[in-house]
Amino acid sequence: MEISRHWRLRKQRYALVGEVCPHCEAKLFPPRDVCPECGQEAKTLYNFSGRGEVYSFTTVYDAPAGYEEFSPYTVALVKLEEGPLVTAQLTDLGEQPVQIGTPVEMVTRKLRSDGDERGMLVYGYKFRPVLASTH
Amino acid sequence: MPATRSLPRPVAIVAAGISKFGAFPGKSSRDLFVEAFLDMESSASKGMDARAIEALYLGNFSSELFEHQGHTAPLIAEAVGLTPIPAVRVEDACASGGVALRQGVMAVASGMYDVVLVGGAEKMTSLPTAEVTDALATAADTQYEIPAGFTFPGFYAAIATAYMHRYGMRPEHLMNVAIKNHENGALNPNAQFGVSISDWMQSRIAAAIKKGKPAPTWQNVWDFLHDDSANPMIAWPLRLFDCSPITDGAAALLLVSAERAADYTDHPIYIIGSGQASDVPLHGRSDLTTLSAARNAAQQAYQMAGVTPADIRFAEVHDCFTIAEIVATEDLGFFPPGDGYKMAEDGVTARNGAKPINVSGGLKSKGHPVGASGIAQAVEVFKQMHGLAGERQLKGDVSLALTHNVGATGSTCVVHIYERKN
Numbered sequence: 101m102e103i104s105r106h107w108r109l110r111k112q113r114y115a116l117v118g119e120v121c122p123h124c125e126a127k128l129f130p131p132r133d134v135c136p137e138c139g140q141e142a143k144t145l146y147n148f149s150g151r152g153e154v155y156s157f158t159t160v161y162d163a164p165a166g167y168e169e170f171s172p173y174t175v176a177l178v179k180l181e182e183g184p185l186v187t188a189q190l191t192d193l194g195e196q197p198v199q200i201g202t203p204v205e206m207v208t209r210k211l212r213s214d215g216d217e218r219g220m221l222v223y224g225y226k227f228r229p230v231l232a233s234t235h
Numbered sequence: 236m237p238a239t240r241s242l243p244r245p246v247a248i249v250a251a252g253i254s255k256f257g258a259f260p261g262k263s264s265r266d267l268f269v270e271a272f273l274d275m276e277s278s279a280s281k282g283m284d285a286r287a288i289e290a291l292y293l294g295n296f297s298s299e300l301f302e303h304q305g306h307t308a309p310l311i312a313e314a315v316g317l318t319p320i321p322a323v324r325v326e327d328a329c330a331s332g333g334v335a336l337r338q339g340v341m342a343v344a345s346g347m348y349d350v351v352l353v354g355g356a357e358k359m360t361s362l363p364t365a366e367v368t369d370a371l372a373t374a375a376d377t378q379y380e381i382p383a384g385f386t387f388p389g390f391y392a393a394i395a396t397a398y399m400h401r402y403g404m405r406p407e408h409l410m411n412v413a414i415k416n417h418e419n420g421a422l423n424p425n426a427q428f429g430v431s432i433s434d435w436m437q438s439r440i441a442a443a444i445k446k447g448k449p450a451p452t453w454q455n456v457w458d459f460l461h462d463d464s465a466n467p468m469i470a471w472p473l474r475l476f477d478c479s480p481i482t483d484g485a486a487a488l489l490l491v492s493a494e495r496a497a498d499y500t501d502h503p504i505y506i507i508g509s510g511q512a513s514d515v516p517l518h519g520r521s522d523l524t525t526l527s528a529a530r531n532a533a534q535q536a537y538q539m540a541g542v543t544p545a546d547i548r549f550a551e552v553h554d555c556f557t558i559a560e561i562v563a564t565e566d567l568g569f570f571p572p573g574d575g576y577k578m579a580e581d582g583v584t585a586r587n588g589a590k591p592i593n594v595s596g597g598l599k600s601k602g603h604p605v606g607a608s609g610i611a612q613a614v615e616v617f618k619q620m621h622g623l624a625g626e627r628q629l630k631g632d633v634s635l636a637l638t639h640n641v642g643a644t645g646s647t648c649v650v651h652i653y654e655r656k657n
Contacts, residue, residue, distance in 0.1 A: 105378065109378060112379075113382075130378070130379045130518075136515070136519070155397075155523075156393040156394070156396045156397040156400070156472045156523050157396055158389050158392030158393045158395075158396055158471055158472075158473075159468075159470065159471040160384060160385075160386060160388075160389050160392075160469075160470045160471060161467065161468045161470065161471070162386065162388065162467075162469045162470065163365075163384065163386075164368050164369060164372065164384070164386055165365045165368075165369060167384045170384065172468075175383050175384050175385050175389055175393075177392070177393060177517060177518055177523070184518070185517070185518040185519070186379075186518060187347060187376075187379055187380045187383045187385060187516075187517065187518045188337070188383050189383045189384050189516065200396070200397070200400045211382050211383070211384070212382070212384070212489055222382070223384060228385075
């Protein structure tokens with residue numbers, strides 16, 4: 101994948117930076133500069149908390165190229181507490197079964213490796229179950 | 236929701252053809268399209284002169300990635316002797332074919348042309364499976380969906396998970412769709428996997444015995460479909476037999492104005508409704524158990540046609556995965572939300588049921604050459620309405636039908652309604 105894309109998306113990947121619409125206060129992730137709710141310009145940056153719950157999920161057994169090392173792995177649509185859904189892999193699951201509604205929080209992890217030892221390692225957000233001690 | 240539209244003048248399908256679907260190392264997309272074109276020519280009951288064709292609209296998702304060939308429409312036009320007519324490639328992922336059909340409908344309805352060729356072609360099997368998966372993944376959001384490790388089976392699996400959670404469906408219910416569509420496809424000589432799952436299981440048992448291996452102990456298709464070695468998990472809850480295959484294939488239709496229809500056939504099939512809509516990726520939606528683009532496109536098509544879901548006699552819907560067919564039958568208004576899986580279980584959507592769905596075998600059994608699938612659906616409608624569907628020919632009234640063609644996870648959906656008036 102193109103290197104410039106990984107660089108361009110670093111704020112989203114590492115810090116879950118989205119936008120808030122200054123007109124209708126809708127929270128946007130991914131950021132898109134035009135508010136899908138009211139149609140006006142929305143360029144104000146907004147840091148999402150990284151907390152949310154599993155909205156839907158699947159466990160992928162037939163992994164695409166670059167993801168074999170994680171297989172089988174669980175990917176989810178996570179509903180952030182501020183509203184938007186984010187598409188992400190779940191991690192640190194242990195023996196705990198995932199369910200719709202499982203509380204999760206953002207962590208930074210390796211997303212994929214591009215082939216041989218000279219390939220890129222791409223990092224970004226994943227979500228893990230909220231640890232019991234942090235409740 | 237846009238205002239109800241009507242076609243400025245009627246548009247009819249007067250000929251329709253399809254190639255064999257499958258994996259053909261010896262054939263390019265051009266070869267496959269020629270096969271479909273010749274089949275189409277032979278279907279015009281009064282014959283046809285290809286020199287009357289004024290334009291080509293070709294559905295093709297990714298000849299660049301699959302065949303390292305861009306700008307494919309003029310090459311396809313040349314392969315069937317149509318140079319110098321305008322040749323336009325239409326790309327909307329797996330809905331490319333249905334959207335090409337809609338472009339052709341608009342071209343004839345507008346009065347710009349009287350005779351238009353619409354087609355679809357995709358050559359997918361020359362790449363290794365991992366690269367095909369990669370190419371198909373470009374139909375999703377490669378900035379915010381694919382980096383998570385999602386695949387297309389994964390997206391539809393997440394739709395299935397949400398659906399099961401809301402409506403109480405179990406993974407076993409999905410298997411009814413696969414069993415039905417393979418039973419239909421077994422009667423379609425053009426199908427890639429035209430064999431019932433029961434016969435498939437028997438051939439696996441026979442092969443094991445022939446090799447001197449222990450014979451599998453499957454007692455019935457349910458044992459077979461629950462066995463991880465026979466039907467491996469791809470993306471829970473979807474297994475191999477919940478997924479449509481990777482396919483080479485092509486299909487073609489001849490669209491004409493009503494005044495010209497009698498030159499080709501005494502029984503033109505009129506396209507009386509056409510609708511199309513777009514949608515955001517899954518992470519932009521408020522409900523994963525329905526495709527709003529499908530509901531939107533269907534509403535446009537029903538309003539244009541002046542018919543209701545109950546009027547539709549049979550439909551070809553986009554069953555890229557088993558869950559997709561269940562959701563489609565609800566989005567199209569055939570069944571209330573949450574009832575689609577029960578209707579598949581009860582045989583309502585079977586060939587002899589009240590609302591036959593995917594009599595051709597669907598994408599599941601017939602195969603899914605992505606840019607051709609939307610056209611192939613209309614070819615099945617033509618064959619059924621002309622009594623040319625052989626062993627799978629529907630009994631009784633087949634005068635009103637619908638096709639539903641989806642791109643990606645429903646970020647495009649296109650719906651057409653067809654009527655044979657005499």
